Amino acid sequence: MDSVNYNEREAPAGSSNGAGAGLKACQVQAIKNICQSFHNDEGELINILHKTQEAFGYLPPEVQAVVAGELRIPAAKVYGIVTFYTFFTMQPKGKYPISVCLGTACYVRGSEKIVEALKKELDIDIGGITPDGKFSIDSLRCVGACGLAPVMLIGDRVHGRVDALHIKDILAQYP
Amino acid sequence: MAIYKIHLLVCGGTGCRASESAAVVESLRASLTAAGLSDEAQVVATGCFGFCEQGPIVKVMPDNTFYTGVTPADAAEIVAEHVLKGRQVARLLYTDPQHKTPVSDAKQMGFYRKQLRVALRNCGFIDPENIDEYIARDGYAALATVLSDYSPRAAIDVVKRSGLRGRGGGGFPTGLKWEIACGRQADRKYVVCNADEGDPGAFMDRSILEGDPHSILEAMMICGYCIGADRGLIYIRAEYPLAIHRLEVAIGQARACGLLGADIMGTGFDFDIELRYGAGAFVCGEETALIRSMEGRRGEPTVKPPYPAESGYRGQPTNVNNVETFANIPVIFLKGADWFAGIGSERSKGTKVFALAGKINNVGLIEVPMGITLREVIFEIGGGIKDGKRFKAVQTGGPSGGCLTEKHLDTPIDFDTLLAAGSMMGSGGMIVMDEDDCMVSIAKFYLEFTVDESCGKCAPCRIGNKRLYEVLRKITLGHGTADDLEYMRNLSTVIKDTALCGLGQTSPNPVLSTLDNFRSEYEAHIFDHKCPAGQCKALKHYFILPEKCTGCTACARSCAVNAIVGERRQAHSIIQNKCIRCGACIEKCKFEAIQVN
Numbered sequence: 001m002d003s004v005n006y007n008e009r010e011a012p013a014g015s016s017n018g019a020g021a022g023l024k025a026c027q028v029q030a031i032k033n034i035c036q037s038f039h040n041d042e043g044e045l046i047n048i049l050h051k052t053q054e055a056f057g058y059l060p061p062e063v064q065a066v067v068a069g070e071l072r073i074p075a076a077k078v079y080g081i082v083t084f085y086t087f088f089t090m091q092p093k094g095k096y097p098i099s100v101c102l103g104t105a106c107y108v109r110g111s112e113k114i115v116e117a118l119k120k121e122l123d124i125d126i127g128g129i130t131p132d133g134k135f136s137i138d139s140l141r142c143v144g145a146c147g148l149a150p151v152m153l154i155g156d157r158v159h160g161r162v163d164a165l166h167i168k169d170i171l172a173q174y175p
Numbered sequence: 176m177a178i179y180k181i182h183l184l185v186c187g188g189t190g191c192r193a194s195e196s197a198a199v200v201e202s203l204r205a206s207l208t209a210a211g212l213s214d215e216a217q218v219v220a221t222g223c224f225g226f227c228e229q230g231p232i233v234k235v236m237p238d239n240t241f242y243t244g245v246t247p248a249d250a251a252e253i254v255a256e257h258v259l260k261g262r263q264v265a266r267l268l269y270t271d272p273q274h275k276t277p278v279s280d281a282k283q284m285g286f287y288r289k290q291l292r293v294a295l296r297n298c299g300f301i302d303p304e305n306i307d308e309y310i311a312r313d314g315y316a317a318l319a320t321v322l323s324d325y326s327p328r329a330a331i332d333v334v335k336r337s338g339l340r341g342r343g344g345g346g347f348p349t350g351l352k353w354e355i356a357c358g359r360q361a362d363r364k365y366v367v368c369n370a371d372e373g374d375p376g377a378f379m380d381r382s383i384l385e386g387d388p389h390s391i392l393e394a395m396m397i398c399g400y401c402i403g404a405d406r407g408l409i410y411i412r413a414e415y416p417l418a419i420h421r422l423e424v425a426i427g428q429a430r431a432c433g434l435l436g437a438d439i440m441g442t443g444f445d446f447d448i449e450l451r452y453g454a455g456a457f458v459c460g461e462e463t464a465l466i467r468s469m470e471g472r473r474g475e476p477t478v479k480p481p482y483p484a485e486s487g488y489r490g491q492p493t494n495v496n497n498v499e500t501f502a503n504i505p506v507i508f509l510k511g512a513d514w515f516a517g518i519g520s521e522r523s524k525g526t527k528v529f530a531l532a533g534k535i536n537n538v539g540l541i542e543v544p545m546g547i548t549l550r551e552v553i554f555e556i557g558g559g560i561k562d563g564k565r566f567k568a569v570q571t572g573g574p575s576g577g578c579l580t581e582k583h584l585d586t587p588i589d590f591d592t593l594l595a596a597g598s599m600m601g602s603g604g605m606i607v608m609d610e611d612d613c614m615v616s617i618a619k620f621y622l623e624f625t626v627d628e629s630c631g632k633c634a635p636c637r638i639g640n641k642r643l644y645e646v647l648r649k650i651t652l653g654h655g656t657a658d659d660l661e662y663m664r665n666l667s668t669v670i671k672d673t674a675l676c677g678l679g680q681t682s683p684n685p686v687l688s689t690l691d692n693f694r695s696e697y698e699a700h701i702f703d704h705k706c707p708a709g710q711c712k713a714l715k716h717y718f719i720l721p722e723k724c725t726g727c728t729a730c731a732r733s734c735a736v737n738a739i740v741g742e743r744r745q746a747h748s749i750i751q752n753k754c755i756r757c758g759a760c761i762e763k764c765k766f767e768a769i770q771v772n
Contacts, residue, residue, distance in 0.1 A: 045471035046454055050413060084473045084630070085454030087413050103375030104570065104606045105532035107620055141457070141624070143414065144378035145190045146532035147227025147539055158193035 022062045030055055031063060035070035042071050045081055049088055058092045094129050094136035096174045099153040103142030111150040113164040115139065121167050135171070181216035181258055182236040185245075186299060188223030188385050189378075189417055195247060196220075196231035202250035203233070207258070216258050219308075222386015224299035225540040226286055229269060234281070234299070241281040242267040272536065272558060285555055286537045291518065293526045294342075294379075294502035295542045298386030303421050306428040309389040315434055317508035318393050322442040327357060327401045334401075334504070336512035338524030343369055343460070343497030344575065344601045345677070346523070346590035352494060356402040356484040359492040364404035366395050367488065367495040369465055370411040370418070373457040374573030375624065377604035379528040380498035382540050384411070384418035387502065388425035392435065392448060394504035399446045402494050407448040410465050414455065422450060457574075457628035460602075461676045462487075462495040464630065475632045476676035497602070499528055520546030523589030527600070533570075533607040534561045543588075550584040553607060564609040568692070572601025574621045574628075575681030577688025578614065597688045599681065613710035614693040615700055619647040621685035629678065636679030639670040643686060652713045655701035664690060705772075715756045715771050721746035723768035730760035730769060 034051045038044035048067060053059050059082050061075075068075040082088040100106075100115050115137070119125060122135050129136040145151050148160025152170075159170055185191075185200045203218045224232045229243035233253065240263055242253065249267060256262045268277040269284060281287050292298075301308035309315070321330050335350030356364065368391060372380040384391065395407040411419055426448055429435040437445045451469045458464045459474040466488050468474035487493025503525060507515045516524050523545040529552065532538050536558035543552060549569060553559070560566050568578040577598035579586075586592050590600050608617065622644040631637045643666055646659050667683030674680045690697065699705050706714040719730070719739075726744040731737075738754040741747030749760075749769075761769045 041471075043471040046468065047452060047471075050452055050454065080473055081471075085456050087453075087455035104573070104604070104620070105376040105538075107375075108533045108606060108608055108612055108617075140414070141373070141455075142375040142378070143189065144372075144381045145193045145227075146376055146378060146530060147190045147230060148193055149532065149538070151193075158189075160193055 021065075023066065027056075027063075028066055031066045032070055035067060040071050042073055045071065045073075045078070046085070049078075049081060053088060058089050060090055091127060091136075092129060092133075093138075095134050096154050097136050097138065099138045099140045101141070101143055101145075101149070101151040101153070102139045103146070103149075105142070105146035106150040109149040110164070111152075114150055114152060114162055114167065117164040117167040121171060134174075177214060177217075179215065179217040183216060183218045183253070183258075184221045184234040184236060184299065185218060186222075186224045186230060186232045187220035187303075188227075188298075188382055189415075190223065190227040191230035191232060192417070194231050196245075198247040199231050199233065199245050199250060202247040203254065206250045206254035210254050210259060212254065212258055216254075219302045220304075221300060222298040222303050223295075223382040223540055225290075225295065225382075225542075226284075226537065227539040228537050232299075233267075239281060240279045241269055241284070243269045285558060286539070286541075287556075289543060289547065289551055289556055290541055291526050291544050292542045293506055293515075293518070294383060294499050294528055295386070295540070296506065297390065298382055298540075301387070303386050303388055304424045306389060306425070306432060306434075309387070313509055314389050314505075315393055317505035318396050318434075319440055320508055321397050321400060322440055322444055327403065330397065330401045330508075331357060333508060333512045337507045337515040338512075338519075338522075339500065339503055339507065339515065340523060340590060341497060342499035342503075342527065342602070344572070344599065346600060349496060349500055352484065352496070353398060353401050355482070356404075356492050356494040359485060361492045363406065363489075363491050364402055365488045365491060365493040366399045366402065366404045366407040367462075367465070367469070367483075367493055368395055368407065368409040368501055369460065369462065369495050369497045370409055370415075371453045371460045371465060372412060372415075372498070372602060373460045373628075374602050374604045376532045376606050377530045377573060377602045379530050379540060379603050381415050381418050383498050383502050383528075384415070385421055388418075388421045389429065390505055391422075391498060391501050392425055392429055394501035395448060396435070396439070396444075396446045397504055397508070398494060398496065398501070400444055402492070404494070405445045405447070407446060408451050408469060408488070409448060410451045410453060410459070410469055412453045412455070419450065419452075426450075456630070457624075458630045458676070458678050461678055464676065465495065466493060473630070475630045476678075478675065499603070518544050520587055520589040520592075522591055527588070527603055529603045529605045531557050531605050531607070533605075534564065534609040534612070535559070535607040536561055545589045546587040548585050548587055549579060552588070552605070553584070557607065560607065560609050564611065566607070567610050567612060568608045568614065568617075570598075570606040570608065570617070570685070571604070572599040572681075572684070573604045574624050575599060575677070575684055576601045576604075577684045578608075578617070578692060579688075580692045597691060598684065611708055611710070613651075613706050613708035614689045614696050615647060615651055615706075616708075616710050618685045618689045619644065619651055622647055622682070625678070625682040629682075633673075633675040633679060635670045635673040636675070636682065639666055639674075640679070640682050642666060643670070643683060647686070650697065650700045651706075651711045653700065653704045653711075655697075657701065659701065660690065660694070660697055709771065712756050716751070717749050717754055717756060717758075717760065717769060717771055719747050719749055720768050720770060721748075723766050725766055725768075727765070729763045729765070733759045733763040735759065 064078040068078045152159045152162050207213045233242040233245045331353045339349045340346040456474045459468045461476045464474040464476040483493040528542045625640050629636045724746040731739040738750045
């Protein structure tokens, strides 16, 4: 890999090869600001993506391309990180993102039934989002509230000891 | 500083906060102010008390009264009765399930009686966001002693003599680890705290960080002094926002007090700590993967050697310890290596924190001396199995561990005995299962987890575990064959022998231990097409008892696939090859006429 062409540092900067297409100028600037706050340091890529996802809600390819351009690394490398870590997502989340805990403690106390009930009620699959953008369903591994198992998060709110039969009532609390 | 006569300690851990403990704090404060008692009594949001099942918990000091299941509406009564008149609020006391009597003192509860809190010494006792409270409990005294009275070698010797072994799962002697890192020559060395607690059902590290963050900072500094590092990094899961917040507060306070930064306590020792965030990858709990992740790369493990102590973060010598390991360090220096070595079993010293969860009455966080038996943990501390069901198995060590059964109940728990029994200590998750849990499904559940979390770097883990999962899935669907059991055993052995890192090498453990301990259950699935626990949907068989059926047609109308036939007011029946076993009919039947086997 001595060839200069393959050297990561020689990758063309994002703005010159059309990265950021589909994004507004202010959005591109916001991503650049985040990268600069970490000194465009490649070693901070995970922290940069955390901040970017916080700002955008998710990390679509066009956002990843801007990050790659700023850090002067191949977009494939950013994509590799985004897809490796489950915390990062390339799908938008609903207004009220639902995460059902599928950790062991919740599993033995019936979390699968909650997933089934949610899928049926909202008519979407895990990882999906309702057509009106209100709810999305995801699973996660243990929030550590095992005393309240089975547990489901809607936004930041933890719903403990959830009964699959009461899913409808819980969802009704979210207008 | 005001001196308060009464302290109301409210659990502010993630579990209790999920059941509105923050609102309890607010209403207690409001009630105190309304009663004109805000100079007499203080409300303190502490870390986890451990008894999560009964949360939110309020403890009144100095008389040590323990209130359970407190709601914001109860605050006024606690203030009016307990704080003002000194009378306990009987209805909020914990009721001993055996004797049906209320118990007010935590020390008298079955849940706490056998516990010994060393790593959790300050959890549920101090305000984790106030450095003064930590210092008042001898905080940073160990650091002061080490910096002024010990040479690095002498301090390492204390850790070695204490017999402390790594609490993250491997059980490697901590003192030895520090000695190796100390012996390396380098421009810069790093101390890393592994707070990437990924085992589902394990929350001990999170509780320590939430309840006593300063103890971790102090221990990392002691470690830094011993190995010659001036930089510390805490790698923490992004899923733990509260723990992150409390660490940030603690680091800020320690810096402001001159306990972190340059020339600590005037001794010329420099040390600073930064946070690094994980992003949801189980494999990053493995130290080489963790280091790669901290460098902003994919968390793929590397071959050892070189060990992190030789070449770790940014190629420099790095010492990685887990949160609970660090939490023990200050106490060892305060109370002495001999004191610590006096606790526990012959080859595993000290205590271990376990997260009890699953089908057990007292779900929560416990700390017990090594060498205690499973029976004591599950039946005395844990209060036995939920709803009076029968104990079937306990899973220790998370996805890397195995299931232990009734015959292991009297085995003392330590690193070596658990390994010998086909499981492992792991980070300390303990999931209790009862007769309703299907062990084949449990093994499948863990394998699904491993397949999901495998980084994909080495073939045995990436492909082998996938094949194992497929066989397990086939068995739960009722398509298992006689050869499958032998095939799984062989494959498991190959994966264990050839996988690159700890994740792959231990991933077949749930399969092997269930095969060993619950072979008959596998056989029932394969040969009888039955799931003894009644969990595997595909092996369920629904039928209608004609003598109980009134022919109301409720079931037939609820059936999505029209598998139920019968005339009105006549007994109905289910067409087996149409039935999708969704269970909708059973919920509709008011006469208990539909049965499953």
